[in-house]
Amino acid sequence: MTISMVLLAVVLAAVIYLATAYNGFITLRNRVKEAWSDIEVQMKRRYDLIPNLVETVKGYASHERETLEKVVEARNMAMSGPKDMESVAKNENILSGTLKSLFALSESYPDLKANQNFLQLQSELRDTEDKIQAARRFYNSNVLSLNTKVEHFPSNIIAGIFHFNKEKFFELEEEAARQPVQVKF
Template identity: 60%
Template sequence: MSSIIIALIVVGVVLVLAIGFIVATYNGLVTLRNRVEEAWSDITVQLKRRTDLIPNLVNSVKGYATHEKEVFEKVTEARSAIMDAKGVKDTAEAENMLEGALKSLFAVAEAYPDLKANQNFMQLQQELVDTEDKIQASRRFYNGGVRDLNTKIQTFPANIVAGMFNFQAKEFFEVEDRASVENPVEVKF
C-alpha cells in the first residue's frame, strides 16, 4: 500500500509541475504577444503623426515649386498607401514608397534657397526628422519583441505549449528594400 501512495505522490508532483510549466509558458507567451502588439501600436501612432505632417510640408514646397506636380502626386499617393496599409507587410511596402517620395520632395526643396530658409518649412522638416527617429526607435522595439516572441514560439519545450494554444510567429517590420538603397531616387528638373 505504501508503494501505491508513493506512486500517487510522484504522479501528483509530476502533474503539478507539468501544469505549472504550461501555465508559466502560456503567460510568458501572452506577455510577449502583448509587447509586440503594444510596439505595433507605437509604430502606427508615429506613422499617423508623420502622415499628418506631410500635407503641410507638401503645401510649403508647392508654394515655391509649382511645376513639380509629379513629385507632389507621388508623395500624396505614398501617404495614402500608408494610411490604407493593413498589417506589417503592407505597411513596410508603403514605407518604402513614402521614403522614396520624401527623398524626391526634399531634393526639389534643395533647388529653392528661399524655401530652405523658410521658418515654416524648416520647422516641418525638423518635426518630420524627429518623427522619423521615433518611427525607427519604435520599429527596433517592435522587431525586438517579435524576435523574442518568435524565439519562444520556436524553441523546445515552449513550442509545444505555443502549438497547443495556437500562438503564431509574427512578421518583422523591415522597411529598406535593397534595390532602393543601392539605386538612389532620381530627380529630374
C-alpha cells in the same frame, strides 16, 4: 502513498509549467501588438506632417506639381492601404522615396530652404523618422522574443497546442529605405 505524492508533484509541476508558459506567450503576443501600435502612432504622426510640408513646398515650387502629387499619393496609399506587414513595409518604402524627392526640391529653391515653417516641419519629420526607426527596432525585438519562444523546446509544444504562431519582422526592402529620411541641408 509516496508514489502517489511523487505523481501528484509531477502533475502539479506540469500544470504550473503549462500555465507559466501560456501566460508567457500571452505577454509576448501583447508586447508585439503594443510595439506595432507604437509604429502606427509614429507613422500617423508622419502622415499628419506631410500635408503641411507639401503646402509649404507648394508655395515656393508650384510648378513641381508631379513631385507633390506623388508625395500625396504615397501618403494616401500608406494611410489607407492594407495593414499586413508586407503591404505596410512596401507602402512605407514608397513614401520614404517620395519624401526624399520632395526634400531634394529644396536644393533648387533657396527661399524654401530658409523658410522657418519648412525648417520646423523638417525638424519634426526628422524627429518622427527617428521615432519610427526606434519603434521598428522595439517591434522587431519583441517579435524575436516571441518567435524564439515559439521555436524553443518544450514551449514549442504549448505554442502548437494553443496556436501561438511566429510573427513577421518589420523589414524594409530597399537599403536606402532602411535609413531615416534625410532632411538636413
